[in-house]
Amino acid sequence: xxxxxxxEAKSAELSRTARQLREANAKLTQVSKQKDAFLxxxxxxxxxxxxxxxxxxxxxxxxxxxxAEEQTRYAAIIHDESLRLTRLLDxxxxxxxxxxxxxxxNMDDATLNEVLDRAVSSALAGSDRKIGxxxxxxxxxxxxxxxxxxxxxxxxxxxxxxxxxxxADEPVLTIxxxxxxxxxxxxxxxxGSGIPTEAQSLVFEKxxxxxxxxxxxxxxxxxxxREIMQRLGGEVAYLxxxxxxxxxxxxxxxxxxxxQ
Ligand code: ADP
Numbered sequence: 001x002x003x004x005x006x007x008e009a010k011s012a013e014l015s016r017t018a019r020q021l022r023e024a025n026a027k028l029t030q031v032s033k034q035k036d037a038f039l040x041x042x043x044x045x046x047x048x049x050x051x052x053x054x055x056x057x058x059x060x061x062x063x064x065x066x067x068a069e070e071q072t073r074y075a076a077i078i079h080d081e082s083l084r085l086t087r088l089l090d091x092x093x094x095x096x097x098x099x100x101x102x103x104x105x106n107m108d109d110a111t112l113n114e115v116l117d118r119a120v121s122s123a124l125a126g127s128d129r130k131i132g133x134x135x136x137x138x139x140x141x142x143x144x145x146x147x148x149x150x151x152x153x154x155x156x157x158x159x160x161x162x163x164x165x166x167x168a169d170e171p172v173l174t175i176x177x178x179x180x181x182x183x184x185x186x187x188x189x190x191x192g193s194g195i196p197t198e199a200q201s202l203v204f205e206k207x208x209x210x211x212x213x214x215x216x217x218x219x220x221x222x223x224x225x226r227e228i229m230q231r232l233g234g235e236v237a238y239l240x241x242x243x244x245x246x247x248x249x250x251x252x253x254x255x256x257x258x259x260q
Contacts, residue, residue, distance in 0.1 A: 041207045045088055045218045049081040056081075084217075091220040095206070098227035105147040105231065112177055112186065113140035115148055119155035120175075126156075129163045129171075131190075136176035142184060146232050146251060154225045154236060158188040158247050161221060165245065166192035182253045187239060189246040200238040 056074045060066070066074075097103055120133050144151070162173040168191045177186045195203060199210045204226045207219040222236075229236045232251060239246035 038206065042092065045207070046085065049085045049088075053078050053081050053085075088218050088220075091218065091224060095220055095224050095227065098224065098231065101231075103150075103231055106149065107145060108148050109143055109145045110148050111140065112142050112144055112184070113137065115144065115152050116140065116155060116175060116186075119152045120159060122152075123156045123159035123163065127160060127163050131159075131163045131166060131171040131173055133159070134172055134174045136174065139177040139179055142177065142179060144184070144251070150228045150232060151251075154228050154249060155186075155188075157221045157225050158236075158249070162188065162190040162192075162245065166190040168192050168244070179253070180250075183234075183250045184253055186249045187246065188249070189239070189242050190244040192244045194243060194245045195238065197240070200240060203238065204236075 056077050060071060060074050060078075116135070120135075124131075124133070159173060159175075162171065166173070171190065171192065173188060173190045175186065175188055177184070179185070195210055199208075202208050203210060204222045205219075206223045208222070209219040225236045229249065229251075234249065234251035236247060236249045239248040
């Protein structure tokens with residue numbers, strides 16, 4: 001009798017192991033599928049600028065009788081497309097480092113105000129598109145203890161997105177900070193037509209683009225922001241209920257206390 005109950009226990013253990021193996025296998029298949037999908041998206045994103053660089057450089061090399069103006073225009077396209085490629089590769093590299101979890105954070109203290117000032121100037125200097133930035137400074141003196149460059153990178157991304165995608169006649173971005181329920185919360189709300197409800201949770205996925213705005217990048221910016229905020233122990237999320245696009249960055253207040 002004892003022998004048979006031992007056998008039963010063994011057989012239960014075996015079927016448990018078999019189930020675990022099956023589950024692990026299913027997970028591996030899923031990861032491998034995601035990897036394939038990612039690679040095919042990457043190659044697609046790389047191919048578009050590559051094709052145009054090849055085509056226009058061939059025209060410059062082979063076509064006879066191009067006017068000086070045409071030559072300049074084609075060279076400018078090649079230049080823009082190679083910048084796009086560089087940006088894409090930089091973003092992919094940054095994302096893969098962040099996702100691997102092998103980023104070392106460079107913690108320091110500053111007030112929110114200082115990080116925002118720097119991010120606003122840097123974003124505005126980086127683009128020709130005009131946007132008014134309205135700051136609600138009430139809580140901006142709040143001290144932070146975090147990786148200031150990484151947090152600044154998130155802010156720059158959100159400000160540049162408002163610059164790129166806000167479709168108001170007179171684009172305005174309002175940035176306001178609050179201290180809510182143990183969290184430091186910073187809202188970025190523009191006066192454009194916003195992001196449709198069904199797309200609001202998707203914009204943080206890699207290669208997510210709403211509509212077909214070719215002026216934009218590859219759709220990696222918000223995915224990078226999400227990874228950074230996760231590393232900083234906080235979050236970035238879409239803030240529903242506004243007419244324009246609205247994003248909320250939150251950092252736990254513990255980071256603040258650590259600085260004191
Ligand atoms: P990219 O790096 O290509 O700019 P993001 O990941 O930053 O892409 O953003 C994803 C998509 O979300 C953009 O392609 C755009 O369609 C949409 N989006 C982001 N910010 C805004 C905004 N302020 N207003 C409208 N759409 C936005």
